[in-house]
Amino acid sequence: MPSSIERLYRRLRFGEAIVVVSGLPRSGTSMLMRMLDAGGLSVVTDGQRTADEDNPRGYFEAERIKRLAQDADRRWLAGARGKGIKVISYLLRSLPAQFNYRVVFVRRDIDEVLASQGKMLARRGETDDMPLDKMRELFEKEVARARHVLAHEPQFEMLEVEYTAVLAHPLQEARRIAGFVGGGLDAEAMAAAVDPGLYRNRAPARAQ
Numbered sequence: 001m002p003s004s005i006e007r008l009y010r011r012l013r014f015g016e017a018i019v020v021v022s023g024l025p026r027s028g029t030s031m032l033m034r035m036l037d038a039g040g041l042s043v044v045t046d047g048q049r050t051a052d053e054d055n056p057r058g059y060f061e062a063e064r065i066k067r068l069a070q071d072a073d074r075r076w077l078a079g080a081r082g083k084g085i086k087v088i089s090y091l092l093r094s095l096p097a098q099f100n101y102r103v104v105f106v107r108r109d110i111d112e113v114l115a116s117q118g119k120m121l122a123r124r125g126e127t128d129d130m131p132l133d134k135m136r137e138l139f140e141k142e143v144a145r146a147r148h149v150l151a152h153e154p155q156f157e158m159l160e161v162e163y164t165a166v167l168a169h170p171l172q173e174a175r176r177i178a179g180f181v182g183g184g185l186d187a188e189a190m191a192a193a194v195d196p197g198l199y200r201n202r203a204p205a206r207a208q
Contacts, residue, residue: 002154006154007154007157010100010154010155014155015081015099016081016082016100017081017099017100017101017157018077018081018082018083018085018099018101018102019041019082019083019101019104019181020084020085020095020101020102021033021036021085021086021087021103022086022087022088022089022092022103022104022105022106022146023088023089023105023107023108024088024108024113024139024142024143025088025117026108026113026116026117027106027107027113027163028108028166029086029088029106030060030086031057031163031194031195031198032104032106032161032166032177033045033086034058035174035177035190035191035193036177036181036185037193038186038192038193039185039186039187039190040183040184040185040186040189041084041181041183041185042082042083042084043060043085044062044080044083045059045060045062046062046063048061048063049061049063053123054116054119054123056198057198059086060086061086062085062086064076065085065087066091068091068095069091074095074096077095077096078099081099082183089142089143089145089146090142090146092146092149092156093145093149097153097154100155100157101156101157102157102158102159102180102182103150103156103157103158103159104161104177105147105150105158105159105160106161106162107143107160107161107162107163108162109164110139112163112201114135114136115201116201119201147160157180159177159180161173161177166194167194167196170192170194171187171188173191174187174190174194175187177190178190
């Protein structure tokens with residue numbers, strides 16, 4: 001795990017951090033991007049993916065991010081310093097090490113992620129032939145891999161955020177996120193951007 005001295009050295013050498021919102025698809029990353037935007041952080045989006053029934057408040061995405069693993073030239077990310085950008089967990093390892101990143105990593109119950117993804121695919125008339133148990137296993141492994149990278153690579157600093165905690169305690173969680181990101185964000189405006197009505201795929205209650 002990188003030391004505080006190593007992180008300080010990187011800040012001096014590589015400059016202001018890029019704020020990254022990450023997690024599995026359908027884990028609440030769009031909600032976190034909306035919070036950062038409402039709080040006063042400039043966010044990197046291109047508007048190509050517009051709001052729809054699955055994300056009525058918008059996706060806050062940049063299509064260029066999806067090509068990180070294929071693109072050899074990633075220097076354009078220098079323009080994202082001090083801004084927020086959404087990067088799914090799988091692509092975190094493709095972020096170049098010559099920048100610093102403060103990553104807000106969103107955790108959500110895997111069954112809720114699967115349910116949300118299944119409904120989105122159904123609305124689009126698409127199917128996924130992979131059994132749910134296999135998909136759940138892949139998602140769990142992906143979260144573990146992403147967390148390992150974030151904890152052990154010196155270019156990353158991470159704050160983990162639980163999706164349900166943000167919905168239940170938006171102001172408390174907004175203050176945590178604002179403190180981690182820095183830059184004097186408006187935590188109250190961030191909390192006001194949380195819409196509990198969009199929590200439409202809930203995990204079944206588990207037996208005690």
